[in-house]
Amino acid sequence: MKRFQALSELHYHNRQLNTASTIFIKHSPDPTKRVVATTPSIFKALLQLHRIPPYVPPPPGVNPLKFGILSTAEISIQALILPSRNHSEVEVYSIAGRSKRKRSRASLGSMESRTSILDPTDIKVMFLGLAIVLDIIANILNMLALIDDPEVDAIYIPLPNSLHYEWTIKALSAGKHVLVEKPISTRAEEVLKMHELAEQKGLVLLEAMHTAVQLIAPHSKSADKREFKGITPRSSEFEKSSRAESSTAAYKPSDFDLAKGVVLDVGCYNLDVIRFLSSSDPFSVLSASHSELVGKVDKSASATLALPNDVTASLTCDISSSPSWGFIPNFDFSFEVDLEGGNIRLNQFMISHLYHAITVTKRTGEKLAEKVEAFVDKVKGREARTWHSKVDSVVEAEWLQKIYETMGLEVRPPSSYYLNDE
Numbered sequence: 001m002k003r004f005q006a007l008s009e010l011h012y013h014n015r016q017l018n019t020a021s022t023i024f025i026k027h028s029p030d031p032t033k034r035v036v037a038t039t040p041s042i043f044k045a046l047l048q049l050h051r052i053p054p055y056v057p058p059p060p061g062v063n064p065l066k067f068g069i070l071s072t073a074e075i076s077i078q079a080l081i082l083p084s085r086n087h088s089e090v091e092v093y094s095i096a097g098r099s100k101r102k103r104s105r106a107s108l109g110s111m112e113s114r115t116s117i118l119d120p121t122d123i124k125v126m127f128l129g130l131a132i133v134l135d136i137i138a139n140i141l142n143m144l145a146l147i148d149d150p151e152v153d154a155i156y157i158p159l160p161n162s163l164h165y166e167w168t169i170k171a172l173s174a175g176k177h178v179l180v181e182k183p184i185s186t187r188a189e190e191v192l193k194m195h196e197l198a199e200q201k202g203l204v205l206l207e208a209m210h211t212a213v214q215l216i217a218p219h220s221k222s223a224d225k226r227e228f229k230g231i232t233p234r235s236s237e238f239e240k241s242s243r244a245e246s247s248t249a250a251y252k253p254s255d256f257d258l259a260k261g262v263v264l265d266v267g268c269y270n271l272d273v274i275r276f277l278s279s280s281d282p283f284s285v286l287s288a289s290h291s292e293l294v295g296k297v298d299k300s301a302s303a304t305l306a307l308p309n310d311v312t313a314s315l316t317c318d319i320s321s322s323p324s325w326g327f328i329p330n331f332d333f334s335f336e337v338d339l340e341g342g343n344i345r346l347n348q349f350m351i352s353h354l355y356h357a358i359t360v361t362k363r364t365g366e367k368l369a370e371k372v373e374a375f376v377d378k379v380k381g382r383e384a385r386t387w388h389s390k391v392d393s394v395v396e397a398e399w400l401q402k403i404y405e406t407m408g409l410e411v412r413p414p415s416s417y418y419l420n421d422e
């Protein structure tokens with residue numbers, strides 16, 4: 001396992017641009033000199049540089065929470081590495097990720113086409129197969145070593161969805177607090193088990209549901225509940241290659257086994273918005289459909305849910321939406337709340353730290369860092385300003401499953417990992 005402080009640079013394959021480009025994160029032992037820099041996209045580089053928060057050292061006598069990160073997933077930059085700079089109680093201590101060479105080998109190994117093209121009796125292919133297996137084992141050992149490191153207090157898990165359960169259980173079992181990417185699992189029973197283990201061990205477990213919707217609550221939730229008629233959240237974005245290692249497509253058929261799909265990846269935000277704004281749970285899926293599939297993986301979908309008091313919620317999610325006016329990349333995470341006396345519209349609940357707008361119409365008349373802040377508050381025994389509770393995670397996993405069932409699509413398989421006492 002590599003110590004974060006000891007790394008001179010860490011390579012991030014920039015899958016979003018699907019080029020051989022690399023984001024270099026330069027780490028110096030002196031945390032004030034850490035910078036995140038450059039990709040061949042000047043725009044993206046400027047965006048990253050612009051967003052580097054100033055480093056705030058821990059006040060004397062304060063022990064920062066030391067985080068270990070499982071994998072070099074790109075989201076960890078925005079979700080933890082940058083926010084850790086100006087949170088004086090957070091330190092990113094270690095990262096267990098594969099090297100670029102090992103990663104490209106692994107993706108080679110996972111490319112379905114290779115299996116049909118390559119001759120398994122060819123000696124070179126046999127060696128490649130062996131190298132891939134050894135890399136996978138080495139990666140697992142790295143992640144286990146990171147989890148077992150007594151210096152590490154908390155684990156951030158931005159692995160593919162299908163691996164959240166296994167690695168959350170492993171981290172909790174090792175006595176570490178866990179911040180895990182959304183959706184925490186595709187199975188409500190797994191969510192429960194993770195939370196039960198965390199409770200048993202007195203550890204903090206948080207699903208990193210990054211919707212900033214809680215932040216705008218005072219505005220959008222202020223309406224009298226009896227006024228609610230409907231909620232229409234929308235999560236749509238342009239097709240990017242972040243989830244596919246070898247093509248420009250958002251998904252590949254094998255992503256089914258990694259528990260990916262538009263309803264899970266961004267539909268989960270819509271569901272969170274619906275439950276939060278209405279302060280209620282759906283009681284039935286009135287309709288659900290998908291319009292595009294890659295193998296069995298959904299790329300765009302919509303669903304209508306029934307909520308108490310005759311409220312309906314219609315969500316749409318799309319991971320390959322066409323550019324606005326033919327050239328502007330679409331990135332629209334917005335919702336509209338229909339009220340008896342008017343409506344409330346909010347633009348960009350996902351990247352609200354860049355910009356957002358709330359429009360309240362009467363008929364008569366920053367940020368991803370939030371979750372890290374809440375996590376630290378909870379670990380330190382303080383009141384967290386926003387929280388995604390056990391019930392939120394369990395109920396949302398159940399309803400994501402129901403949406404798939406109603407669409408007539410297969411629910412992702414449960415994790416094959418078993419807790420010791422099962």
Ligand SMILES: NC(=O)C1=CN([C@@H]2O[C@H](COP(=O)(O)OP(=O)(O)OC[C@H]3O[C@@H](n4cnc5c(N)ncnc54)[C@H](OP(=O)(O)O)[C@@H]3O)[C@@H](O)[C@H]2O)C=CC1
Nearest residue numbers: 071072073075097098103158159160161181182183210243
């Ligand atoms: N909150 C947000 O805005 C976002 C959240 N997410 C969430 O983050 C998570 C990761 O998503 P995404 O980055 O698209 O996923 P990827 O498929 O790109 O996987 C993330 C990382 O996990 C490692 N990895 C991939 N496959 C395996 C494997 N089989 N075994 C072990 N490690 C593996 C790789 O890191 P390495 O090579 O270092 O091992 C990879 O970079 C998901 O839960 C997703 O929902 C994603 C994007 C945005």
Ligand SMILES: O=C1OC[C@@H](O)[C@H](O)[C@H]1O
Nearest residue numbers: 182237242265266319350
């Ligand atoms: O979780 C997410 O939020 C932001 C999106 O850009 C990304 O595709 C998605 O996975």
